[in-house]
Amino acid sequence: MLNQDKSEANRKLAFKLAWILAGALVFAFALVPLYDVICSVTGLNGKTSNVAQTAAKQKVDLSREVTVQFVSSVMPGLGWNFYAKQNSIKVHPGQVTVVMFEAKNTTSEVVAGQAIPSVTPGKASAHLKKIECFCFVKQSLNPGQVKQLPLRFFISTDLPPEVNELTLSYSFFPASK
Known part of the structure; x- marks a missing residue:
């Protein structure tokens, strides 16, 4: 029973980490266009x-x-x-x-x-x-x-x-x- 609980907890953790990784990748690709918009609006x-x-x-x-x-x-x-x-x-x-x-x-x-x-x-x-x-x-x-x-x-x-x-x-x- 203890191994099943650990296995389920590990699956949940892996799923959360995968979402964090996907979010970080999306953010990294969105950073350049976001920077261009901010610079365009502010003149920076x-x-x-x-x-x-x-x-x-x-x-x-x-x-x-x-x-x-x-x-x-x-x-x-x-x-x-x-x-x-x-x-x-x-x-x-x-x-x-x-x-x-x-x-x-x-x-x-x-x-x-x-x-x-x-x-x-x-x-x-x-x-x-x-x-x-x-x-x-x-x-x-x-x-x-x-x-x-x-x-x-x-x-x-x-x-x-x-x-x-x-x-x-x-x-x-x-x-x-």
């Missing part, structure tokens, strides 16, 4: 939605200027030089602005990279709206190739008034081919 990690529509509706606030600084880095193993053509720029909130970046492959082979953006201070990240950005897709450069990478953006007019300077940082990571 530079992801935004409906930016072109929002840009058309924005009025330019000529009463204030915001300084946007650009910082760039290349992670080890990529073999690129990457930098903004301007270190900083002053913009009016609501004003659509284009800034050029340049990337050069310094290796003797085709190399692909993906740029990951970051905005500081954190409360400004939801207000920096990218319309066109090289960070939206993987970039591939042939040996020695130099490529101009445009960034078209605006800062929403509802940026908190105490924020008059922000930094947009891009880190390029090696990407699979």
Whole structure:
């Protein structure tokens, strides 16, 4: 009788553990789309939605200027030089602005990279709206190739008034081919 009770308890435990494992797998696969939705809604990690529509509706606030600084880095193993053509720029909130970046492959082979953006201070990240950005897709450069990478953006007019300077940082990571 004792063995039957143990056997039944073990079956119940195995069943519960199987459900926990299945739940963990479902959660793991749902995590990436969930992360994308959260970033799209909040503007975290530079992801935004409906930016072109929002840009058309924005009025330019000529009463204030915001300084946007650009910082760039290349992670080890990529073999690129990457930098903004301007270190900083002053913009009016609501004003659509284009800034050029340049990337050069310094290796003797085709190399692909993906740029990951970051905005500081954190409360400004939801207000920096990218319309066109090289960070939206993987970039591939042939040996020695130099490529101009445009960034078209605006800062929403509802940026908190105490924020008059922000930094947009891009880190390029090696990407699979």
